[in-house]
Amino acid sequence: MMRSTMSDVARRAGVSKSTVSLVLNGKPNISSEVRDAVRDAAQALDYRLPERYAAALPSEAKTITIIHFDAVQFQFQVGPGVAGLHLYFLQGIEDVLHSSHVNWSLIANYREGNEHEIAYQMLKGKKLPGDGLILMGIPSRHSWVLQKAINDNIPVVALGRDWPELPINTVSQNHYEQTRIALDYLAELGHRKIAFLAREGDRDIHWFKLRFASYRDSLEKMGAVVEKDLIVVEADVKQATRDLMIRRPDVTAIFCINDEPAVDVLHALQEMGRHVPDDVSVIGLDNSVKYFSADLLAGAPPLTTVDYPHYQTGRLAAELLLRHIGDDQIAYSKIYLRSRLVERASCGEVRRS
Numbered sequence: 001m002m003r004s005t006m007s008d009v010a011r012r013a014g015v016s017k018s019t020v021s022l023v024l025n026g027k028p029n030i031s032s033e034v035r036d037a038v039r040d041a042a043q044a045l046d047y048r049l050p051e052r053y054a055a056a057l058p059s060e061a062k063t064i065t066i067i068h069f070d071a072v073q074f075q076f077q078v079g080p081g082v083a084g085l086h087l088y089f090l091q092g093i094e095d096v097l098h099s100s101h102v103n104w105s106l107i108a109n110y111r112e113g114n115e116h117e118i119a120y121q122m123l124k125g126k127k128l129p130g131d132g133l134i135l136m137g138i139p140s141r142h143s144w145v146l147q148k149a150i151n152d153n154i155p156v157v158a159l160g161r162d163w164p165e166l167p168i169n170t171v172s173q174n175h176y177e178q179t180r181i182a183l184d185y186l187a188e189l190g191h192r193k194i195a196f197l198a199r200e201g202d203r204d205i206h207w208f209k210l211r212f213a214s215y216r217d218s219l220e221k222m223g224a225v226v227e228k229d230l231i232v233v234e235a236d237v238k239q240a241t242r243d244l245m246i247r248r249p250d251v252t253a254i255f256c257i258n259d260e261p262a263v264d265v266l267h268a269l270q271e272m273g274r275h276v277p278d279d280v281s282v283i284g285l286d287n288s289v290k291y292f293s294a295d296l297l298a299g300a301p302p303l304t305t306v307d308y309p310h311y312q313t314g315r316l317a318a319e320l321l322l323r324h325i326g327d328d329q330i331a332y333s334k335i336y337l338r339s340r341l342v343e344r345a346s347c348g349e350v351r352r353s
Contacts, residue, residue, distance in 0.1 A: 004045035006101075012041035021101050062325055064097055064104040064318070065130035066090070067123075067145060069137040070111040082137075082260065084291025085310050089136055089159055092314025100322060105129070112144055128154055132321045135159065139204065141166060155324040157317045161206060164334065169324060171317045171335045173286075173308040175210040178339045181306050182255060182283045183218035185341055190350035191253040191281060192224040195244055197265060198257035200235040211257050211285070237261045241268035245280070252280060252350050259284035259305055263292065266300040266346065276301050277348030287342055302344035308337045 010017045015034060023038040041047075068086065090106070097104045107119045115121070123129070123145055132155040138146060141163050149156040150167060157169040186194055196215050202208050216226050229247060234240035241264070244251065256262035262284030269276055276282055287307035289297075316335055324330045 004047040006047070008045055009038065009041045009047050012045060013037040062102055062131040063129070064102055064132050064134060064321060065128070066093060066104060066106045066134045066136065067110050067138075068106065068108045069135070069139055069143075070109040080292050080296065082258075082288055085286065085288045086136055087291075088310035089314040089317075092311040092316075093134060093318045094314075096315050096318035096322070102322065110145075128152065130154075132156065132325050134317055134321060135161075141206065155321055157321045157324075159313060159317055162210065162334075162336075163206065167332050169317075169320050169332045169334070171313055171320060172337070173313075173339050174336045175207040176214040177336075178285050178306045178308070179211045179214035179255075180218055181339055181341050182285060183215060183222075185304075185343075186253050186255065186281065186283060186347065187218070187222040189253075189281065189347060192222065193230070193248070193251050194219065194224065194253045194255055195230040195232060195248070195251050196257070197232045197237070197240065197244075197254050197261060199237060199261050200233060202257050202261075203233060208257065215255060237264040238268040238271075241265045242272060245269070245272060245274065253347070254280060254282050256282065256284045258286050259289040259303060262303055262305070262346075263289060263297065263300065266303065270299055276346050278351060281347040283347055301346045304344045304347040305342050306339050307342045308339045313337060 006017055006020050010020045013020065013034075015038060019034065020038050020042075023035050068090075094104075107123075110119050110123075128145065128148060133145070133149055135143075135146065135156060135158045138158055138161060141161075146156065146158070146166075146168070148154075155169065157171060159170075160172050161170050162172050162175060163170060183194070194215075196212065198208065198212075219226050230244075230251065232240050232244055241254070244254075254262075254265055256265055262282055265282050266276060269280055269282070274280055282303065284303050284305040287305045287310075289303045289305060316337070320333055320335065324332070
């Protein structure tokens, strides 16, 4: 037997679906007749919130605020990969909140410190909006919004961040593990002269240090030397790639700190007449490349990378926040998602001379 839906309750009670939501979430300004009709219909159809959400929610409906931070604070424009990744985060969040009948709002492209933005003025009020916050793309653990949420004891979940020292919920891939998976794969293919490449703006993101530390440790584990001139952090990735290959023609692989600069590396090597992976292997992280359009990837070999479940990241964040709001015994939780290698055509074995 199929489970009854909110639409079924609305049809039986003779009201709209939104009215059913208002009644079941205990909203005021609903007549007693309508309220009784909806409750009778829900009881007759045995309709109830999904157990995993209903158990977490108090009797009075709550409001969740999702804050998406503007990437300008990272000093570079977000490309299609990261934009697509964030959309999948949001889809996972939205599916959970919608099915649990929680009110929610989205503040997009929020930039802290911009006095001219309405969102900034709203958040600077005495109390942050909502009973809990989900933070996407937050640039720093020193964020004013984050610190205020901690001080005011507001449940918060930060996506893609690994800050074990902060008393907040986080749902993230293990950045150290991701890099280790990529470097172990290159080692299996025989690579030892492996360059590290990132954009200048990446330095400001917390996972830069985690991924670089894993790169360094992985090289030492495989018996390779961490060479200073193989570490490239530049604003112009294409020019940096050209300079690297001229300076160090012995490089056999380039590890990119995420997929977006990796695509620029592929194009730069192509423009130089270098063959990937015959001459140089290239690997990225996060699998955001799957959100790139075909024209942006034209001519470049499919990128090998390390993936983690983007949609599930959003779902887990929403589920965790609802659970936290509904149980005052929960302090905070740290959830790590499993990462996996995605083998494509940009990596190959070292060519022996």
